[in-house]
Amino acid sequence: MFTQSVSPYKVPHDGKPHTNIGDTFGIIVGRASLVATEFSYSKEEEIYGEDEPAEFVYQIVRGAVRTHKLLSDGRRQIGAFHLPGDVFGLEASPTHRLTAEAIIDTTVRLVKRSSLEHAATIDVEVARSLWRMTAGDLQHAENHMLLLGRKTAMERVAAFLLEMDRRLSAAAMMALPMCRRDIGDYLGLTLETVSRALSELHDRGTLDFSGARQIVLRNRQHLRTMNA
Amino acid sequence: MFTQSVSPYKVPHDGKPHTNIGDTFGIIVGRASLVATEFSYSKEEEIYGEDEPAEFVYQIVRGAVRTHKLLSDGRRQIGAFHLPGDVFGLEASPTHRLTAEAIIDTTVRLVKRSSLEHAATIDVEVARSLWRMTAGDLQHAENHMLLLGRKTAMERVAAFLLEMDRRLSAAAMMALPMCRRDIGDYLGLTLETVSRALSELHDRGTLDFSGARQIVLRNRQHLRTMNA
DNA sequence: CGTCCATTTGAGGTGGATCAACCCTAGTGG
DNA sequence: CCACTAGGGTTGATCCACCTCAAATGGACG
Numbered sequence: 001m002f003t004q005s006v007s008p009y010k011v012p013h014d015g016k017p018h019t020n021i022g023d024t025f026g027i028i029v030g031r032a033s034l035v036a037t038e039f040s041y042s043k044e045e046e047i048y049g050e051d052e053p054a055e056f057v058y059q060i061v062r063g064a065v066r067t068h069k070l071l072s073d074g075r076r077q078i079g080a081f082h083l084p085g086d087v088f089g090l091e092a093s094p095t096h097r098l099t100a101e102a103i104i105d106t107t108v109r110l111v112k113r114s115s116l117e118h119a120a121t122i123d124v125e126v127a128r129s130l131w132r133m134t135a136g137d138l139q140h141a142e143n144h145m146l147l148l149g150r151k152t153a154m155e156r157v158a159a160f161l162l163e164m165d166r167r168l169s170a171a172a173m174m175a176l177p178m179c180r181r182d183i184g185d186y187l188g189l190t191l192e193t194v195s196r197a198l199s200e201l202h203d204r205g206t207l208d209f210s211g212a213r214q215i216v217l218r219n220r221q222h223l224r225t226m227n228a
Numbered sequence: 229m230f231t232q233s234v235s236p237y238k239v240p241h242d243g244k245p246h247t248n249i250g251d252t253f254g255i256i257v258g259r260a261s262l263v264a265t266e267f268s269y270s271k272e273e274e275i276y277g278e279d280e281p282a283e284f285v286y287q288i289v290r291g292a293v294r295t296h297k298l299l300s301d302g303r304r305q306i307g308a309f310h311l312p313g314d315v316f317g318l319e320a321s322p323t324h325r326l327t328a329e330a331i332i333d334t335t336v337r338l339v340k341r342s343s344l345e346h347a348a349t350i351d352v353e354v355a356r357s358l359w360r361m362t363a364g365d366l367q368h369a370e371n372h373m374l375l376l377g378r379k380t381a382m383e384r385v386a387a388f389l390l391e392m393d394r395r396l397s398a399a400a401m402m403a404l405p406m407c408r409r410d411i412g413d414y415l416g417l418t419l420e421t422v423s424r425a426l427s428e429l430h431d432r433g434t435l436d437f438s439g440a441r442q443i444v445l446r447n448r449q450h451l452r453t454m455n456a
Numbered sequence: 457c458g459t460c461c462a463t464t465t466g467a468g469g470t471g472g473a474t475c476a477a478c479c480c481t482a483g484t485g486g
Numbered sequence: 487c488c489a490c491t492a493g494g495g496t497t498g499a500t501c502c503a504c505c506t507c508a509a510a511t512g513g514a515c516g
Contacts, residue, residue, distance in 0.1 A: 069370065069371075069373075069374045071374070071378060071379070071456045072456055073456065075378040075379075075456075076378070077373055077374040077377040077378045079370055079373055091363065092359050092360045092362075092363030092364075093360075093363060093367070097367055097370055098370060120352065120355070120356065121352050121356075122352075124348065124349050124350075124352060124355055127348070127352055127355035127356060127359065128348065128349075128355060130359055131320050131355065131358055131359040131362060132320045132321075134320075134359060134362050134363050134366055135319065135320030135321060135362050136320075137366055138362055138365055138366040138369060139321070139325055141366060141369035141370060141373060142297065142307055142325055142326060142369060143297075144373055145297075145305055145307055145369060145372055145373055145376055146297045146299070146305040148373055148376035148377045148416065149305040149376045149413075149415075149416030150299060150303040150304070150305045150416065151299070151303075152471080152472095153471075153472065179493095179494065179495085180494075180495065180496095181494090185377075187377075188376065188377030188378065189472075189473090190472075190473060190474080191494090191495080192472090192473075192474085192495095192496080192497085193471090193472055193473075195495060195496055195497080196472090196496080196497080198495095198496095199496070199497080211481080211482095212480085212481090212494075212495055212496090213494095228299045228300055228301065228303075380503080380504095381503075381504065407461095407462065407463085408462075408463065408464095409462090417504080417505090418504075418505060418506080419462090419463080420463090420464085420465085420504090420505075420506085421503090421504060421505075423463060423464055423465085424464085424465080424504095426463095426464095427464070427465080439513075439514095440462070440463055440464090440512085440513080441462095
């Protein structure tokens with residue numbers, strides 16, 4: 001399951017902050033004096049499976065993770081993409097409800113779920129933070145239900161680009177870690193439809209490519225308009 | 229906004245239990261000695277709007293409620309249907325993220341959000357319950373994303389029937405409170421497609437009607453098979 | 457008994473899926 | 487350093503599940 005070195009968690013030494021400014025997870029770990037451990041997964045490796053016991057809670061240090069559900073015939077719905085700083089695998093029930101996989105080589109820090117649960121019984125602020133993180137996931141899911149149930153292919157792709165722009169744009173350039181199939185399975189589309197929508201946005205001058213996964217947005221306002 | 233009598237909450241005197249056996253909300257209200265008030269809304273009345281301050285948390289005593297998000301052109305996605313015993317309107321953030329409306333005449337009991345928040349800072353068990361309720365909503369949303377993103381029309385309708393069978397079947401008969409348009413907006417379909425799927429299931433002997441909204445399931449196994 | 461919606465049913469259109477080449481590029485090994 | 491290869495991405499042609507538009511039917515309620 002775990003592939004690389006096990007080492008006690010240390011505060012990043014280079015001062016580089018995580019992408020999400022309010023690092024609730026880090027605060028919790030600090031408050032409750034929990035032991036966080038680093039692990040690494042290689043590209044395409046499964047981190048945990050659906051319905052497996054939820055033993056750990058994870059935060060991404062570097063890399064990218066997708067979580068998904070499968071139908072028996074292989075149809076897949078990706079629930080979320082997780083990027084550096086994001087927490088995933090946090091469950092209030094004893095098992096994971098989606099499968100998590102590393103999209104690219106990924107390092108996480110993790111704490112035992114039982115430690116968090118214990119900390120939450122002692123410190124109400126920890127309990128509140130766990131609730132807020134789950135509520136944040138719920139908000140994302142509610143927005144995504146609207147996208148999946150009611151938006152057109154172009155609106156979905158526009159929403160995806162704006163989400164990724166917000167979450168991972170460094171220096172105006174977006175470096176997508178995931179392939180077209182992953183994007184399609186996130187948006188409820190086929191990879192061909194995603195590709196066609198991106199090509200059309202390129203033709204219209206809304207974005208530029210430098211390699212299929214390096215995207216520069218040229219007209220965010222146009223994307224926002226399409227986002228309905 | 230509120231239409232009928234205001235009365236202090238009382239434990240049901242007739243011993244009739246709510247449909248959900250583990251009444252977490254009731255337990256919380258009891259533990260924290262909160263004041264719950266009853267209110268009634270008439271059919272189609274709005275209970276709260278998207279982005280409004282989340283002042284109250286609600287539990288349905290009788291009736292049915294839908295929560296939805298709208299796109300600017302009127303496309304609607306219903307996130308959930310709420311039935312007697314269900315809690316809705318619980319937010320960790322200061323505002324409601326969907327609009328809630330009574331589908332039929334509905335009575336709720338409600339408590340102030342601020343009271344719950346306060347109770348959660350005193351009693352860790354209350355805090356844990358709030359988290360669990362939100363996590364339950366998240367689980368429903370994750371399952372619904374799979375439905376909206378990847379299931380066929382027939383699979384969606386089968387899933388809907390099984391969900392409603394589980395949640396409101398009294399004596400083998402399902403009395404749906406919502407119209408075909410609501411079902412469509414919940415399943416990401418048009419009302420005509422919902423109607424056609426139901427007609428096909430009737431033709432195949434999987435279910436019987438006695439009035440468009442009174443449904444008896446004749447072959448649950450068949451529905452489960454379609455649910456993929 | 458009549459009116460008004462909700463629902464059903466029919467006919468035709470279409471957005472996105474499917475099937476099928478083809479292309480590009482990063483990685484590999486010579 | 488370059489040729490080769492494999493996997494990801496693009497593009498084209500066709501199909502079909504579901505949507506749209508339209509009309510008929512039915513049930514609830516005055």
